[in-house]
Amino acid sequence: MFVVKRLLASIPTLFIVSLLVFWFIDLIPGDPARIQAGPMATTEEVEVIRDRMGLNEPALDRYANFLTGIVNPQTAVSLRTGRPISTEIGERLPNTLIVAIGGLIVGLVLGAIGGVASALKQGGWVDTIISLFTLAGISMPIYWLGLLCIWLFAVRLGWLPAAGASTPAHFVLPILAVATRPAAMFSRLVTASLLEVMGKDYLDTARSKGLSEMQVILRHALRNSLIAAISVAGVQFGAMLGGSVITETVFGIPGVGRLLVDAVSRADYPVIQYAILMFAFFFVVINLVTDILTQWLDPRARTA
Structure with missing residues (x-):
């Protein structure tokens, strides 16, 4: 229902x-x-x-x-190519979704790990380092972060390709770049939520049963903490889709964001219209998914 x-x-x-x-x-x-x-x-x-x-x-x-x-x-056809816009978008949509969904998943995982580590080592050097990374991740624009990733991992170290989308390795840097900001935000949310519940009675009961602090967090506290992170995941996914215009331009990925940039520069208005509408559709869908996950994780929401 x-x-x-x-x-x-x-x-x-x-x-x-x-x-x-x-x-x-x-x-x-x-x-x-x-x-x-x-x-x-x-x-x-x-x-x-x-x-x-x-x-x-x-x-x-x-x-x-x-x-x-x-x-x-x-x-609906493109004014520039005469091809159906659904074909133009369909050929590029997988690349955009790989980066956006991959970045969201990586951001959630890294944010959860960083948030737990920061809560466990509150006030220590681990907490300080994670706090610095989260501050940098939130503050740095995706454009400069992408260029930094290319310079470090592609130019200096030569570990990964700088641009393109022909192999899985080409998606590592863009996923890492778009995941940085969500990871920083999720880490802060998880840390704050964990510190808020660490003194609750139900966690003291779990500790009295002989569970370690890590087991208490993973089995009991983290589940509630993730609700706050998942609640904003939909907004972050929307930001990633919007940011694909920049990400795909920086990394040379043939995705919908780059198609939109080309359409704007060449005044291909039908492509602009349907690409924006597609972004809006996915934004609505991902927010629906996050609402369902929140209902599943929060017993109070399920019984409401």
């Missing part, structure tokens, strides 16, 4: 996003057809492009055509 309610609640969100994306062209200064045609195009050539873009049609008809492109993706 909870999943059904969340799915129904997602429909208005996607509808509003589709409206905003549709009106995106009208908000752009200048004539989109003129931008697409170029400064040397004649009036007749511009009118041909206006007809092809459907800009001469009434707004409701254009929106209906836009929705038709969602239901039947083969009808």
